[in-house]
Amino acid sequence: MTSPPTPHLFDPEIQQALDLAGIFVFAISGALLAVRKNLDVFGMVVLAEATGLGGGVIRDLIIGAVPPAAFTNLGYFLTPLLAAGLVFFLHPQVERITRAVMVVDAAGLGLFCVTGTTKAHAYHLDLTASATLGVVSAVGGGVIRDVLAQEVPSLLRWDRDLYAVPAMVGAAIVALLFHFHAFTGVGGGIAALVTFVMRLLAMRYGWHGPRAWRRRSARAEVAQEI
Template identity: 70%
Template sequence: MFQHLFNPSVQHTLDLIGIFVFAISGSLLAVRKNFDVFGIAVLAEITALGGGLLRDIIIGAVPPAAFTDLGYFTTPLVAALLVFFLHPEVERIQVGVNVFDAAGLGLFCVTGTVKAYDYGLGLTASAALGLATAVGGGVLRDVLANEVPSLLRWDRDLYAVPAMVGATMVVLCIRYDALTPLTSGLAVVTAFVLRLFAMRYHWRAPRAWHRRSTVREEESS
């Protein structure tokens, strides 16, 4: 019902851009962890496609889009090769990569929510899967790299919250019959801008009230 809010060719291009920058982040972590070329490729694929795979399996959209569109599967491999040979140069443009990553976050939280709703899920479940689409790959990346997922760390700038806001805007628009290309685009932009502000001003989620923890605090590098 809502899957064709955007022009299909434009949607496909945006998906590939989002997949590419997510794969770049996975590849860079693999390099920092001293993984070999196979490990770099695996982390690139998992980061880029993990959230969408999780969503598609849950909603029964099988085979998942990652395996029916060759572009979705090969784009992370291109990113992995780029980082394998040029990772010092890619590291130097990390700020630019982060901006595109924020754009991918905004896009995927919206498209993931819409697709879940089109497959019959309720509004709350659709929003949850929209969030999973946007951040699931990053969680899987960190787990495979033996890291505490950035999503769960207090010393990381807000990442899930912007995606939650974007997904919530979508389900509210569906609820009040106001979901259009314009309102969907507004949800994408809102999540994108919130993520940019979070990176710029280091916004973080609050920790437990009157917290008394003996765990050593690790400041972000």
């Protein structure tokens, strides 16, 4: 049984280059966390690979696109290794440009939520499931990274800038375009841009998700326990 064709936002060669760039930046974040956790070079490689490829692997396994693209495209597998090697030797310099890395990470977030949604839809999932897997493609690697490093996943922490929400918006836009039979490369690019801009604004203005309604302050909770 042949795999259904997946719509591309750009020319396939350009799309692959953008995919590899996104994987590289995601992998950088995994390798940097390994350095902060004082892990050895193997730990750095594991976190880099998991962060760069984890979301796409989960998506492909769920939709039945096996073996996952990460295991059939050597470039996908080698790119996190390159990122881990760079961080291994130059982590102080990479840490100094973390802000720039986060900007490129935001671009990767926008690209992956769109391409993940389009690929899931190409495998005949309904629009809600397709959008969900688009978000998984974009943020799944980061969740795996944090779990392996024994940290609360960043996207679940109220004190971190919005991350999953921009990806949800971008994936929802793509799903709506499919619903109205209006998906094009331009529309997908706009969805990716919206995600990118939302993430940058969240970083710039410190946007956080709301916590439980009328939640008591931590100080009050501590006082009551005492």
